[in-house]
Structure formats: C-alpha cells, structure tokens
Amino acid sequence: MYELIQITENCYYIQSPAKVGLVKLNDEDVCIIDSGNDKEAGRKIRKLIDANGWKLKAIYNTHSNADHIGGNKYLQSNTGCKIFAPGKECAFTRHTELEPAYLFGGYPFKDLRHKFLMAQESDAQYLSEENIPEGFEIIHLPGHFLDMVGFKTPDNVIYLADCISSKNTLDKYKIAFLYDVEKYLQTLEYIKTLNAKIFVPAHADVCEDIQELAQYNIDKTIEVANKIEEICERPISFEHILQKLFNDYGLTLNVEQYVLVGSTVKSYLSWLKDTGKIQIVFEDNMLLWSKIL
Template identity: 60%
Template sequence: MYELIQIGERSYYIQSPAKIGIYLANDQEVYLIDSGNDKDAGRKIRKILEQNGWSLKAILNTHSNADHIGGNRYLQQQYGCDIFANGMEAAFTKYPQLEPALLYGGYPFQDLRHKFLMAAPSEAKELTDSGFPKEIEVIPLPGHFLDMVGFRTPDQTVFLADCLSSAAALEKYQLTFIYDVEAYLNTLERVAAMQAEIFVPSHAEPVKDIRPLAECNRKKVLEIADHITEICREPITFEALLQRLFSDYQITMTYEQYVLVGSTVRSYLSYLKDSGKIEGYIENNSLLWKKIREEG
C-alpha cells in the first residue's frame, strides 16, 4: 500500500484505498490528483514526494468525497500549494460538513461527523482559475457525485475518479453510491467511447480497454433500477424499501451505510419517477412509491 507506480511517460499513481494520481510537470514539480483519506495519507504522500526530489505544485481534486480530499489540508499547510476543484465540489472542499449533511438530509448527528464522511477543510480554487495546468484536460464525469471530473495527462493517461467500480466491488456491495442516476449512465456511455493509453479508476485496476468495466457498471445500475421498480409493484414507503434492499442484497446496516445507501436509493427513486416508471403519492401522511402499470 502507498507504492508509487509509473504508468505513463510522466504519469504515476500511488496505490491506496482510492488511487492518487501524480503528473510530473518537470523534473522537480508535480501535480497531485486527489490526496487520500486523511492527514496520515498526506504524510505518506509527502514522503514519496521527498524520496523522489519532487515538490508539490498543486492538488487537482476529482471530487469532494472525504476519501479523495482527506490529505488536502495537511499538504496545503506543508507546501502552500493551490487546490483546484470543480463547481460544487470546490464548495464541499471548503466546507466539508456539507457532505454528511447532504447524505443524511439534515444536520448530521455526531456519529456521521467523522473523517470517513467529513474531511478537514481546505481552500480550493475553481478549475477555471489561473494556475490550473493547461496541459491537463478536464473530463466532466457527473453522476457519482455533484460535479465530479477526471483528468487526462499529455501522455494519454486518464484518471477516472469514482465513475467506475471494480466487478468485485459491485458483487460485494451491489448498491454503490450514486448521486444522479441518469447523469451517471450518460457518463458511463461517454467513458466507454473514450480512447487513451491507459485508464486509472480510483477503485479498480488500471486498464487499456475501459469498455468491459463500463458495461459491467451499466448493467448493475439497470439491474438495481429494475429490482426497485419490481419491489414497487405494491405501494411502499422509502424506509420499507430500504429495509428490503438491505435484506435482498445482504448489506449490513450501519449509520454510514444507512446514509450512503439511503441517499443512493433516493436517487434511484428520482430517476425512476422522472422516467415515468414509478409514481410517488401521499396517503395518510406517508409518501408511497408505486410502479406505474404498463398499458396493454
């Protein structure tokens, strides 16, 4: 863990729970793509940089989930480097308490205010601000989170952030976190059509052909959407639906899983309602979800 691996002429990644990318701008300066999950990850990154005689010029954050920005504050304090993030991701990086608040749907109780859901705050600039490396292409990857992006380096290495899960992770966790299901499916379609020397997903192994993994993720999303639709053949409340899905997919409920899976299921309900497959209605002061009957 935290092994430095070269994958392009000037591109590397650090093997960690969420892969950390490195682009070597010149012999001394590097750009970091994400920063790991906490201060300890930041220390390990700094050690790698020092061993190679590299100085950190800036951090490019793909998105603001805590496991991708957790090392930001430590590294910014050590190097005085800029941090760049996209749109709403920049706001969540500055004010990370927004993440557990979004997931919970209100003020998060203390058990949700920890480093796995809420990183230390750091100052972030927009990707359009001066100082962002012009040689690095920004790739919009909406769906998993608010304004997530990936990055393509000049040696044609593409860092794909969290837009893809490994086949093993999909089999184990089933309901991986998605903020916007329709946007996520559109992102998978665009990613499948991309060409590059190598693709580096944050939570899967690097590959030269991304199409099989993109299709695997697409099929899982559609499978879950269909399963939720079938459960809604009879009117059901959100909490009853969530309990059913935890049981069906053999997921152990914890506070963290409740908010992560719960938020994802709400996103599926929005997707299915907006696409005309289910309806929501109020009865006896309860919001019920029900499959819309197909004509004929």
C-alpha cells in the first residue's frame, strides 16, 4: 500500500484505498490528483514525493468525499501547495462538515463526525481551466457526487476518480454510492466514448479499455433501480425500503451505511419519481413511496 507506480513518462499513481494520481510537471515539480483519506495518507504521500527529490506544487481534487481530500490539510500545511476543487465540491472541501450534514440530512451527530465522513478543512480554490497545468484537460464526471471531475494529462492518461467501481466492489456491496442517478448513467455512457493510453479509476484496476467495466456499472445501477421499484409495489416508507434492500442483499446496517446507502437510495427514489415510475403518497402522516401501476 502507498506504492508509487509509474504508468507513462510523467504519470504515476499511488496505490492506496482511493488511488492518488501524481504527474511530473517538470524535473522538480509535481502535482497530485486527490490526497488520500487522512493525515497519515498525506504523510505517506509526502514521503514518496520527498524520496524522489520532487516538490509538490498543487493538489487537484476530483471531488470532496473525505477519502479523496483527507490528506489536503497535512500536505498544504507542510509543503505550501495550492489546492483546487471543482464547483460545489470546493465549498465542501473548505467546509467539510457539509458532507456528513448532507448525508444525514441535518446536523450530524458525533458518530458521523469522523475522518471517514468528514476530512480536515483545507484552503481550496475553485478549479478552472486557468489554474490547471499546461496540457491538462478537465473531464466533467457528474453523478457520483456534486460536481466531480477527472483529468486527462498530456501523456493521454485519464484519471477517472469515483465514476466507476470494480466488479468485485459492486458484487460485494451491491449498491454503489451516488448522488444523481440520471447524471451518473450519462457519465458512464460518456466514459465509454473516451480514448486514452491508460485509465486510472480510484476504486478499480488501472486499464487500457474502460468500456466493459463502464457497462457493468450501468447494468448494476439499473439493477438496483429496478429492485427499488419492485419493492415499491405497494406503498412503503423509506426506512422499510432500506431494511428490505439490506436484508435481500445480505448487507449489515450501521451508522455509516445508513447515511451512505440511505442517501443513495433517496437519490434512486428521486430519479424513479422524476421519471414517472413511482409516486409519493401520504398515509397517516407518513410519506410513502408507491409504484405507479
């Protein structure tokens, strides 16, 4: 873990729970794409950079989930590097309590205010075409989270962030976290059209062809949507939908899964309602979800 792996002349990734990209800007300077899940990840990344005699100039965050920005604060404090984050993700990076608050739907209780859901705050600036390295291209990948992006480098390497999960992950956990189902499916279709020398997803193996895995993610997303629609055959509350999904998929509920999977299920419900497949009904002062027959 935290091994530096070279994939082209100037492009690398650091093998970690969420892969960190590293790109040489010249013989001395490097930038990284995301920063790992906590202060210790940042320390290990810095050690790799220092061991090669490089200087960290900037962190380019793909999105603001804690496992991608957790090393920001440590690295910025110890190297003086700049941090850039896209759109609404920048606000979440600067004010990290927003993530557990968003996931819970209110002020997050103490069990949710930890490093896996709430990174240390860092001084991020808004990402734009004007502040990316020469030859880089921002690739917009909405759906998984608010304004997620990936990056294409001059070496024709594409860092894909969290827009795609490995088959093993999908088969094990069944329901991948996402924010907007419609945009997520559009992003998956879009990445099937991309050409690159190497694709570097944060949570799947590095590969030369992304199409098959993208389609697998599409199929699994539709499978979950169909499952939820089926559960809504009769009016049912959100809590019982979540319980049914966990029981049917053999998953175990805890506070982290409640907010992560729960938020995702609500996003599916929104999409199913907006596409006319389910509706909201109120019974005995309870909001219930029901399939439109």
